[in-house]
Amino acid sequence: MFDYIIVGSGFSGSVMAERIAKVLNKKVLIIEKRNHIGGNCYDYKDVNNITVHKYGPHLFHTDYKEVFDYLSNFTDWQPYHHRVLAFIDGKKVPIPFNLNTLFEVFPKSLAEKLERKLIDKYSYNLKVPILELLKEEDKDLKFLSNYVYDKIFKNYTAKQWGLKPENIDPQVTARVPICITKDNRYFTDKYQAIPNEGYTKIFERMLNHPKIKIMLKTDFKEVIDIDYANKKIYFMGQEFKGKLIFTGMIDEIFDFKYGYLPYRSLELRFETIEKEFYQEVTVVNYPNDYDFTRITEFKHIHPIMTNKTTILKEYPKSYQPNIDIPYYPVFTKENQELYNKYREEAGKFDNLILLGRLAEYRYYDMDDVIKRALEVFEERIR
Template sequence: MRRTLIVGAGLTGAVLAREIAERLDERVVVIDRREHIGGNTFDGPNGHGVVVHHYGPHIFHTNAPQVANYLSRYTDWRSYEHRVVAWFDDRWVPLPFNMTAMEIVFGETEGRRLNAVLAGEYGLGVKVPILKMRQSGSADVRRVADLVYEKVFLHYTMKQWGVAPDALDPSVSARVPVFLSRDDRYFQDTFQAMPRDGYAALVARMLDDPRIELRCGQSFEDVDGVERFDRVVFTGAIDEFFDHVHGPLPYRSIRFDMVTTESGHTIQRAAQQNFPTPAAQHAFTRSTEFRQLTGQGDIGHTTLAFEYPEDYVPGRNEPYYPIPHEDSRRIYRRYAAEAAKLGTVFFAGRLADYSYYNMDQAVARALACFEKEIAPRRPASAGREASA
């Protein structure tokens, strides 16, 4: 029976392991250098019994029915719609900045007038990137855009990425639009829910197949007999696989400060509170209250995670975010060219593809990798390429 080695037990690796085992009837060995499954989605109770997401909040949402249906094989769902508020000139406003926020910031009368101006230019129910608004011929539109740029985008971006906004790809600004609606949900996807038993349980069920062997606490470098596998699927950092031959790819990391408080109820205004203020005022970017995400009842405590972005330093912290600018993409393209030469080694996942995937995108990428790259061809041996 053919054997596949999958490096990484996160969502991407788990989906591919299950597809290869179930649909190709092959043996799969899944390794992960961490001592747990689920990758960055790993969750579970802390010392106070509060279920937390150990690597920061993960909220599942998608417009892809095939992804939702696929994951539904391995979990029941709890309906959940994410809401975010931002600290804006000593008051809380909903994010994305919307028509309600306009009236909070500018006052009801002026806010309504500005809402009408924006709706007249762009229509209702649309998300308008602030950089597009700053190019408007309307002084009122530019006034709103400049304020939102400074109060919502500028300082948050500098804290998150460690550089000024103009050093990043314009796609970053598209994540902070003005939403011409009174819908205060952070996402408008058709499917929004949380796995009822958590992400770790979802991944565990996905890996629960007699043809799948799981080895936690094992790195790719420590695998003996890689040449005996027929293929390798690598979901880790692609530059690490190639020993940084083209130089290291840059990432941003995060330090999480978990604060637990005795409380029989939740304490934040929303599950997530953003602080797009200068670093001198708030060094962290956001705080998340996990009981609001998980729906966990009164257990006498509640836990908040405060996020402090920082540079990625190998061996000290984790690489979370690929840095979106042309220099990093240029380096990645060199590694992608190296990967294309390897017929029996496949790369997929946020770190392997150097792409900022949401969870549904990671699942979709894994399914596409199986259908388009793995299933159509069954090579003889992965040994030579995997030892590259």
């Protein structure tokens, strides 16, 4: 019998498995529904020998030195600074919306006036959430906030979340603020890099330990039974005395007894283009035009000499249980209340640990979820 069973092999599950096996020398079983490890960070080389991120672009960035140092045990790095353009009124401009974007979309005299007012009001190098700027009473800043809201946030948010920005939790809308700076980089973290051999290699090295066993193409419900009344967990028909670390959807482990938690999903369409490059940067967002939200070109992330390129168009959609992949929890007050019911149920089990974006119903970036896994290991396992 294993000491620990982990459901899911994304960063949450893999970090926990690696720590348990290496630090504690305990036996770990990973149960993974897909036919590969790595969760949504899985990547591979396509027919054009281009490294493609199967579930959409993943760009590593962090201010957590401990996270960067931890991952550096499993990979070498290539510095990479992410830049994004948005297609606005027929031209591509830098986002997050910054002082450079001002001069791209407005006449010089107006841009200079708005620049002065932003710096005077908020100071240089500050990030202002769009919903905060919309409260401005100054007519010029009000004009700017309405422009940015209408051209960049409103329609993109409607496509991405199926909701208006004001109906989404501020932790989501604050992720893409107006930046009072001339730095066109999408992230400003201290550590920004891409793993030299891709993310899948990180997971392979992380899980290459004699104490770690992996079951692929296995739904956890095929081998795990939960006795909700007596708060017991069974594995292959035997009571499991160890700890179950669950990184899947929290409502699923409780058989949706309170109803389904909403998620947003994506339809991902890959295309091979017969040219060296398709666009100027890795990602171009389309807030107002077309049904897709953005186009990613992977050769900008992992450069390679070839006269073809691979792009990805993302079409957001509502998550359909048992059909789609749940990518993003939908943050509303009602959904949080529903999640709290499931979290209360989980708290009644002595040997159940919930971890990750789906199990905790939170939006974690890669570095956040790795940091969270390292913390939970120290607090609840070690």
